[in-house]
Amino acid sequence: MPAEAETEPAGWRDGWLEHARVVPSPNYGPRPNGALIDLLVLHSISLPPGQYGGPEIEQLFGNRLDWDAHPYFEGLRGLEVSSHFLIRRDGALLQFVSCDDRAWHAGRSCWRGRENCNDDSIGIELEGLEGLHFEPAQYRTLADLCQALTRRYPIMHVAGHEHIAPGRKLDPGPGFDWAWLRQATCWPQDWFPLATAVQQNLAVSGADPGKTGAQGPDSDAAMQ
Numbered sequence: 308m309p310a311e312a313e314t315e316p317a318g319w320r321d322g323w324l325e326h327a328r329v330v331p332s333p334n335y336g337p338r339p340n341g342a343l344i345d346l347l348v349l350h351s352i353s354l355p356p357g358q359y360g361g362p363e364i365e366q367l368f369g370n371r372l373d374w375d376a377h378p379y380f381e382g383l384r385g386l387e388v389s390s391h392f393l394i395r396r397d398g399a400l401l402q403f404v405s406c407d408d409r410a411w412h413a414g415r416s417c418w419r420g421r422e423n424c425n426d427d428s429i430g431i432e433l434e435g436l437e438g439l440h441f442e443p444a445q446y447r448t449l450a451d452l453c454q455a456l457t458r459r460y461p462i463m464h465v466a467g468h469e470h471i472a473p474g475r476k477l478d479p480g481p482g483f484d485w486a487w488l489r490q491a492t493c494w495p496q497d498w499f500p501l502a503t504a505v506q507q508n509l510a511v512s513g514a515d516p517g518k519t520g521a522q523g524p525d526s527d528a529a530m531q
């Protein structure tokens with residue numbers, strides 16, 4: 308057995324989850340040396356907004372979206388973004404970037420006192436519209452994914468895009484059931500966003516706004 312296979316738990320290979328459907332995205336880069344991958348960032352996305360099941364999200368992450376196909380896409384023209392995972396409404400799991408690499412999902416962001424969350428987080432997109440509900444099949448896949456990720460990475464934090472980029476992002480929004488996720492994962496309360504933590508993050512972000520987003524792509528302005 309190759310040495311590298313022995314360093315990863317069952318079900319993983321080079322940061323790819325073996326049971327996910329792989330749709331490689333060119334939008335990624337190396338993580339900084341020594342990055343501690345301890346944060347999961349949850350997002351919501353649907354293209355066009357509110358329409359589910361089409362190929363447009365995969366096309367966006369693959370830089371293959373036809374910007375002229377829908378008026379909403381005009382605002383995404385030229386956007387180069389990605390996420391590690393997408394969970395469809397039916398619970399199907401897709402992976403676009405190895406979790407060992409840096410995907411481009413968070414943009415300008417700050418959480419647990421560290422900026423540029425793309426450096427050391429894993430991005431999970433839930434197909435949906437921010438503020439609205441998500442499907443039971445999506446929660447089941449998410450819970451399984453969370454457990455798989457904790458076997459491979461030293462996860463100790465989970466937050467929404469709305470928490471790590473307050474005032475700029477709103478996803479996944481109030482339709483996401485954080486209490487359910489906490490119960491399903493049995494993770495400690497202090498791994499989850501709290502009102503006090505959000506306030507602290509706002510204070511950190513507000514203390515030195517000029518520093519945020521200094522490194523790496525921050526091209527998700529039009530993405531949820």
Ligand SMILES: [Zn+2]
Binds near residue numbers: 351412468476478530
């Ligand atoms: Zn987002």
